[in-house]
Amino acid sequence: MPFLRISVPAGKGAEFKKTVGDAVHDAMVASIHVPADDRFQVLSEHRPEELLYDRGYLGVDRSDACVFIHVTMKRGRTPDQKKAFYAAIARNLHDRAGLRKQDVMVILSENEVIDWSFGNGEAQLAGT
Amino acid sequence: MPFLRISVPAGKGAEFKKTVGDAVHDAMVASIHVPADDRFQVLSEHRPEELLYDRGYLGVDRSDACVFIHVTMKRGRTPDQKKAFYAAIARNLHDRAGLRKQDVMVILSENEVIDWSFGNGEAQLAGT
Amino acid sequence: MPFLRISVPAGKGAEFKKTVGDAVHDAMVASIHVPADDRFQVLSEHRPEELLYDRGYLGVDRSDACVFIHVTMKRGRTPDQKKAFYAAIARNLHDRAGLRKQDVMVILSENEVIDWSFGNGEAQLAGT
Numbered sequence: 227m228p229f230l231r232i233s234v235p236a237g238k239g240a241e242f243k244k245t246v247g248d249a250v251h252d253a254m255v256a257s258i259h260v261p262a263d264d265r266f267q268v269l270s271e272h273r274p275e276e277l278l279y280d281r282g283y284l285g286v287d288r289s290d291a292c293v294f295i296h297v298t299m300k301r302g303r304t305p306d307q308k309k310a311f312y313a314a315i316a317r318n319l320h321d322r323a324g325l326r327k328q329d330v331m332v333i334l335s336e337n338e339v340i341d342w343s344f345g346n347g348e349a350q351l352a353g354t
Numbered sequence: 355m356p357f358l359r360i361s362v363p364a365g366k367g368a369e370f371k372k373t374v375g376d377a378v379h380d381a382m383v384a385s386i387h388v389p390a391d392d393r394f395q396v397l398s399e400h401r402p403e404e405l406l407y408d409r410g411y412l413g414v415d416r417s418d419a420c421v422f423i424h425v426t427m428k429r430g431r432t433p434d435q436k437k438a439f440y441a442a443i444a445r446n447l448h449d450r451a452g453l454r455k456q457d458v459m460v461i462l463s464e465n466e467v468i469d470w471s472f473g474n475g476e477a478q479l480a481g482t
Numbered sequence: 483m484p485f486l487r488i489s490v491p492a493g494k495g496a497e498f499k500k501t502v503g504d505a506v507h508d509a510m511v512a513s514i515h516v517p518a519d520d521r522f523q524v525l526s527e528h529r530p531e532e533l534l535y536d537r538g539y540l541g542v543d544r545s546d547a548c549v550f551i552h553v554t555m556k557r558g559r560t561p562d563q564k565k566a567f568y569a570a571i572a573r574n575l576h577d578r579a580g581l582r583k584q585d586v587m588v589i590l591s592e593n594e595v596i597d598w599s600f601g602n603g604e605a606q607l608a609g610t
Contacts, residue, residue, distance in 0.1 A: 229422070229424065229459075229461045233524045240401070240403040241403075243403045243404060244403050244406070247406040248406075251406075261411070263408040263410060263411045264408065264411050265406065265407055265408045265411070266407045266408070266422070266459065267405075267406040267407065268361045268400060268404065268405060268422055269400065269403070269404040269405075269406070270398065270400065270404060270526065271404075272524060272525065272526065273496070274496075275496040275497075275499045275500050275525070276499060276524065276525040276526060276527075277523075277524060277525075278500070278503040278504075278507075278521065278522075278523040278524075278525065279521055279522045279523065280519040280520065280521045280522070282519060283517070283519045283520050283521070283522075283600060284600050284601075284606045286600050286601035286602060286606075288601060294485070294522070294524055296485065296554070298424070298461055298463060305596045305605070305608060308596050308597070308605060309596075309604075309605050309608075312599035312603045312604060312605055313603040313604070314603070315599075315603065316599075316601075316602060316603030317603060327601065327602045327603055328601040328602055329601065330599070330601055330602075330603065331485075331522065331599065331600055331601060332598070332599040333485045333554055333593070333597060333598060333599075334593060334596075334597035334598075335463060335554060335591060335593050335597070336593065336597075337461070337462060337463050337464065340433045340436050340437075340462075341436070341461060341462035341463070341464075342460070342461060342462075343440035343443075343444075343458070343459065343460040343461075344411060344412050344414050344459055345412075345414035345416060345444075345455065345456040345457065345458060345459060346414060346444060346455045346456055346458075347440045347441040347442070347443065347444030347445060347455055347458065348437075348440060348441070349433070349436060349437050349440055350412045350414075352433060352437075357550070357552065357587075357589045368529070368531040369531075371531045371532060372531050372534070375534040376534075379534075389539070391536040391538060391539045392536065392539050393534065393535055393536045393539070394534075394535045394536070394550070394587065395533075395534040395535065396489045396528060396532065396533060396550055397528065397531070397532040397533075397534070398526065398528065398532060399532075426552070426589055426591060463591060465589070465590060465591050465592065468561045468564050468565075468590075469564070469589060469590035469591070469592070470588070470589060470590075471568035471571075471572075471586070471587065471588040471589075472539060472540050472542050472587055473540075473542035473544060473572075473583065473584040473585065473586060473587060474542055474572060474583045474584055474586075475568045475569040475570075475571065475572030475573060475583055475586065476565075476568060476569075477561075477564060477565050477568055478540045478542075480561060480565075
């Protein structure tokens, strides 16, 4: 049930985007118990003048290759689960997509089970 | 006051996007009492490698034509209103844009009336 | 720690986008005490059929040049701070990017400090 918007620098190719999506999804499955088939990701490419961010905020040394991962999911994960999730995303993106861990930013937004329709016009998680 | 981000597959043309936007807006007006002139939609196109989702999660048989509708609106709609909203969106997109109902995913995120400025630098819903 | 998605009409050029980002960020620093180096903005361009909005809702006279600024930030700003923020954004975009104040829409979504990872796979605001 997480829904992800992933923003990446333009020009890295289709395979890069697919690899980023896979790495993030697998991190989610491993760290916060998302079912393997519960995957909904929308990626977008952005030119340099469309990714405007500080290179050093909070002491993190960012490069031009930053990716932004905005996750919407139902409320309830614990702080420890969220920390494990962040660690897993950065590790997977480093190991599989060649990203520096400093270049992985994650933002979470929570909602409720009634706030999801997975198709057919139904609220599957809340009953019908 | 809803603000919508609608993500659709690339290459379907301008008319398709306009039709999708109209169908979703009319569903909103009919099912959750949004004023007819309270419309704010941002659409974006995505190539196949930018729309990464499972074809069968929760038993819904999705095709390559899935659309993702992320709605931000003020808190307060009831579960029954949200269910009616999901049903109306899927029905309208089927009837008017030729989409399969299985290919319509909706995600809601709620905020407060103070969280909106509709122009002029004012918080219209909260007084000024 | 705010994360911004800024949607603008297509075709205005790289300099316009940079100016919009700068103007919005400076408004944030001046009005709600965001550190100057706490900047994370993703911009996207949209063709006319991708920006579907009413030209007169709530009595605001919008043109074809509307921009949409969706801010995700941690919970806690007061209503007065949010109002000052809206006013500052509209003023800055008018003065520096040539936008009409009527064409500036802002939407806020709040989350918690644990919901942010600024890189390295850590939850910097919540401790590690």
